[in-house]
Amino acid sequence: MRLRGRRIVGGFGEGIALVLKSPISFLEGVDSRGFIVDPETGLEGRRISGRVLVFPWCRGSTVGAYKIYSLSIMGLGPSAMVCREADIISATGCGIAGIPLVDRVQPDPLKTIRTGDHVKVYADLGLVEVSKRTLRPESPPRRS
Amino acid sequence: MRVERWIEAALDGEYGEGLRIASRMLVAIGEAFEADRLIPVRSCHISGVSYRTIGEPGLRFLEDLASSGVKARVKATMNPAGMDMSKWAEMGVPENFAQKQFKIVKALESMGIEPTLTCTPYLAGNSPDVGSHLAWAESSAVIYVNSVLGAMTNRESGPSALASALTGLTPRFGMHVNECRRPTHLVEVEGNIEGALMFSALGYLVGREVGRGVPSIPSVRGASGDELKALSAGLGTSGGVSMFTYKTQRGLPRIKVHTRELLNIIEKLSTGSGGVVCLGCPHLSLAEVRYVLELLKGRRVRGTLWLFTSRAVYRRASSKGLVQALERLGVRVFKDTCMVVAPLEDMGVKSIVTDSCKAAHYVKLITGGRVQVSLMSREECIKEAIEREA
Numbered sequence: 152m153r154l155r156g157r158r159i160v161g162g163f164g165e166g167i168a169l170v171l172k173s174p175i176s177f178l179e180g181v182d183s184r185g186f187i188v189d190p191e192t193g194l195e196g197r198r199i200s201g202r203v204l205v206f207p208w209c210r211g212s213t214v215g216a217y218k219i220y221s222l223s224i225m226g227l228g229p230s231a232m233v234c235r236e237a238d239i240i241s242a243t244g245c246g247i248a249g250i251p252l253v254d255r256v257q258p259d260p261l262k263t264i265r266t267g268d269h270v271k272v273y274a275d276l277g278l279v280e281v282s283k284r285t286l287r288p289e290s291p292p293r294r295s
Numbered sequence: 296m297r298v299e300r301w302i303e304a305a306l307d308g309e310y311g312e313g314l315r316i317a318s319r320m321l322v323a324i325g326e327a328f329e330a331d332r333l334i335p336v337r338s339c340h341i342s343g344v345s346y347r348t349i350g351e352p353g354l355r356f357l358e359d360l361a362s363s364g365v366k367a368r369v370k371a372t373m374n375p376a377g378m379d380m381s382k383w384a385e386m387g388v389p390e391n392f393a394q395k396q397f398k399i400v401k402a403l404e405s406m407g408i409e410p411t412l413t414c415t416p417y418l419a420g421n422s423p424d425v426g427s428h429l430a431w432a433e434s435s436a437v438i439y440v441n442s443v444l445g446a447m448t449n450r451e452s453g454p455s456a457l458a459s460a461l462t463g464l465t466p467r468f469g470m471h472v473n474e475c476r477r478p479t480h481l482v483e484v485e486g487n488i489e490g491a492l493m494f495s496a497l498g499y500l501v502g503r504e505v506g507r508g509v510p511s512i513p514s515v516r517g518a519s520g521d522e523l524k525a526l527s528a529g530l531g532t533s534g535g536v537s538m539f540t541y542k543t544q545r546g547l548p549r550i551k552v553h554t555r556e557l558l559n560i561i562e563k564l565s566t567g568s569g570g571v572v573c574l575g576c577p578h579l580s581l582a583e584v585r586y587v588l589e590l591l592k593g594r595r596v597r598g599t600l601w602l603f604t605s606r607a608v609y610r611r612a613s614s615k616g617l618v619q620a621l622e623r624l625g626v627r628v629f630k631d632t633c634m635v636v637a638p639l640e641d642m643g644v645k646s647i648v649t650d651s652c653k654a655a656h657y658v659k660l661i662t663g664g665r666v667q668v669s670l671m672s673r674e675e676c677i678k679e680a681i682e683r684e685a
Contacts, residue, residue, distance in 0.1 A: 217353040217356050221356065
């Protein structure tokens with residue numbers, strides 16, 4: 152499935168999607184090792200490193216932009232972000248960290264992407280490519 | 296958004312990592328807010344200086360950026376730090392905090408940012424001309440220079456104002472566009488409003504009502520610069536306001552304000568009683584420092600009275616003998632910092648008394664209610680400091 156949106160920060164990133172139900176504050180909602188600690192997101196305890204974060208927008212302090220940067224240079228940051236509406240924190244944070252960021256994606260990424268899907272973000276083209284999560288393959292029939 | 300050729304090159308890393316990061320940030324913000332292009336700015340003011348505010352992630356970012364060798368291309372000043380840079384030990388700031396704070400200021404200075412360390416740069420040598428485009432952070436200063444001095448700046452964040460300092464550019468949208476500076480609400484004030492406390496409460500109330508709008512408040516025309524400074528701080532605290540205006544036009548939604556509503560706000564923001572009396576949010580002007588000395592009328596304070604101002608005003612107050620006269624009466628005059636960005640709990644402060652709704656709001660928020668705040672007028676604050684032992 153292909154979704155179209157707007158480039159905020161260019162580049163390419165891919166990984167398993169983490170779809171957050173609520174806006175995220177990077178300052179308080181993610182710890183210094185890159186684990187989500189905000190229960191509102193529905194993904195408390197999940198690690199953001201190497202993932203594609205899908206969320207409505209950022210909330211809270213603009214210092215959150217520094218948090219995105221510091222996680223990223225320690226190799227603990229997400230590989231790309233997709234949000235409904237970019238805001239000053241996501242734009243600044245991804246801008247300084249060089250994390251591809253796409254917003255205003257149609258159809259609504261929070262409804263079309265599911266946690267576990269594999270997502271490729273071609274930010275310069277505003278393109279998000281989603282491979283749906285495959286169900287766990289059944290174990291092959293045993294040879295008797 | 297249209298982008299200059301040299302910014303394109305900077306994005307590709309042709310001018311090093313520092314300018315690459317700065318230009319990527321500005322382009323991202325410009326794209327997000329649908330700016331048409333980047334425009335030159337006359338000056339920048341950078342927030343997020345206190346170690347208390349930005350912590351390790353911010354320190355790391357600033358040191359990395361500074362090590363790339365990038366320098367400010369326009370005049371740029373700094374918001375307050377978490378301590379008086381020379382009298383930090385007297386404030387009770389821990390050594391470990393002080394070391395981190397020195398590193399932050401050093402990193403910013405090495406990028407050519409002036410260590411003004413104040414939220415009132417317009418009283419400390421960074422006073423913009425009418426109509427000049429700026430990239431300032433610190434909401435109280437943004438609102439003051441947009442509204443009182445007629446400059447044009449959005450409410451920048453610490454990193455975006457720094458990116459503008461390093462490139463000399465800002466994305467053109469919002470407050471840089473005349474159509475966005477028209478009033479959206481008309482505020483009618485009933486009764487007479489005087490002094491920093493009431494003006495800050497008026498700002499706090501109006502900011503809450505208008506969100507990101509531009510309130511027209513004709514009744515504050517003629518107020519003193521210090522009162523408008525307090526109003527600006529209140530406006531920036533409770534909402535997303537970037538400016539107010541005296542101009543009005545027909546058909547605006549009206550907001551009626553009674554003085555009793557302001558007293559309600561003051562009461563709601565007050566959680567404690569007594570404590571360290573702190574004045575200087577925003578930083579005190581020279582006239583305000585002098586006024587505190589006048590109110591004391593030579594009486595010694597039995598409690599604790601801390602004044603916060605910029606090093607620029609401190610220098611002037613000192614050369615006129617005001618600082619010395621205040622210290623003889625037991626008042627402590629600190630520069631470079633304030634009660635909002637200093638590590639109050641680590642300094643052993645449990646409650647404060649102040650005349651700033653902004654300080655009351657943020658101290659409560661930042662300390663999670665561990666530091667109590669009570670709000671009083673400036674005159675009552677001085678009385679409290681003279682009469683009550685802290």
